[in-house]
Amino acid sequence: MSDITMIRAAADRLKGHARRTPLLSSPFLDEIAGRRVFVKPECLQHTGSFKYRGGRSALSALDGETRAKGVLAYSSGNHAQGVAKAAAEYGVPAVIIMPADAPKLKIDNTRALGAEVVLYDRENGESREAVGEALKAERGLTLVKPFDEPLVIAGQGTCGLEIAEQAREEGIETGDVLVCCGGGGFTAGVAMALEADAPGFRVRPVEPEGFDDVTRSLESGQRESNARASGNICDAILTPAPGEITFPIMQRLCGPGIAVSEDECLRAMGVAFQRLKLVAEPGGAAALAGALYHGDEIEGDTVICTISGGNVDAQVFRRALATLDDAP
């Protein structure tokens, strides 16, 4: 059961731990988008993504004895870092199972945050679940799922409470809120928070082209899967299908999804660099790409979009810089 009460309880537990990220804007973004654009930069959150909120929410809700045995997570990187940092704060072990082809920065950071990283080969069909189940049984670890877990959804939803408050401060009462969407934990959490605190807003999931399972699921009314598991620069938001818990929430609260191209994400990263002085990762720039380049799919004079994370290697960032006019 996921609801606003759980989100408010998570906000209480996160107080003094999660950062209240600002709500930013720039006249240059408004000009590109043709409407007022606000950006919620979760790349400035601890560990460089909103995932710290969910990780800390889950860890802080465990009873002390269970937590002391340690936690286990499957993640391509951002959830890994969020859980690793939360575990380090409590001084408990974290074992993270990551695909061997995850960005090097994310693997390195997860280790540097004190977690034990176990790599598996996703391209060759190795089952991360088999690897994880064995470790779980052996050590008594508690699994922290990346999105289909009420405590994690509640943690991500705290970002929505902040958006509601900050929109009120800006005097905005209606508009589309674009959320970078993988399995839907962030999207569902933010949507529930806005339903309660800023009901004039509508949440829109934004996904990479070819990995638009949520968009298609919202259209068909049932959970649809992606044909592929990888092969897109938006590594942070490539998930096989919407969650069992997150999908009904999105179905009830979210407007149609938006699918953005890799090139649009790279261009949005360039804009975030030049106009907001922010480092966005490709998947983290998906919602901004939607706001800037899919204006015809958006209603209203105002759009708020999340930058969900900024954990990007220099190599990929160079491709974003190359989209700018002043690039040599």
Add this chain to the structure above:
Amino acid sequence: MSDITMIRAAADRLKGHARRTPLLSSPFLDEIAGRRVFVKPECLQHTGSFKYRGGRSALSALDGETRAKGVLAYSSGNHAQGVAKAAAEYGVPAVIIMPADAPKLKIDNTRALGAEVVLYDRENGESREAVGEALKAERGLTLVKPFDEPLVIAGQGTCGLEIAEQAREEGIETGDVLVCCGGGGFTAGVAMALEADAPGFRVRPVEPEGFDDVTRSLESGQRESNARASGNICDAILTPAPGEITFPIMQRLCGPGIAVSEDECLRAMGVAFQRLKLVAEPGGAAALAGALYHGDEIEGDTVICTISGGNVDAQVFRRALATLDDAP
């Protein structure tokens, strides 16, 4: 006359206009520096630098009739954008005199913010003052000086009020506060704010090697000049000498200056990219470079450093990315 009363008055006038930038940290920075590091990212301020504070402070203090005739500023870029945006907000003309070799992004942005940009050739000794005086007389413009102006110093000082408040929230009462220093408006303003609201902190000006006029002036007890006017990537903080108004304030309140190399600034930009998800310009990364690479010149367990701006071209940013380990 510059004092804390003027800074508090500027803070009142800036309310709802200037952004309250967050105070950030990362365990990775602490590890490099060997002490706790906090970062005040003024690159997230409107126009990408703290200069908006001073520009808005000056414009908001003018009487309506004077302001309506328009304002004039000399600037290599950041002060230009700060004044241009403040003028645009009031709907009054801004004429900005910029060196022809200023970063293209800064010239373009100043124009895009609605200002009239007049370029002069600093390498060949063309006098910007001569150009400016003629325009001023002809059109009745009010000159907004970049640093040696009490209203501008007061505006920059509002950043110091925020640092004092945020340090208190973090439970820190003592430490060095490193400020990226050109003519000293930012440094003097922050120092006066901390003297009043957080007297356990000591402000340290950080300058580029070869342009350490403030550092040498603090040592000798009189205003010293730099041998060169340009030729360093830290374009934002290259000034000929400390200001007549700013120097006595710095002399009274600031600890010894720190001089950082171009390479250290580029490396600090890389760290800000990787660990803070922030875009810093070379001069804006000077204080962070001091915190990370000049630890032996810093006292205490905690250092707070400003990132004063983020207006950097993609070309220069690539040089910062090249300092990172994962660069190919």
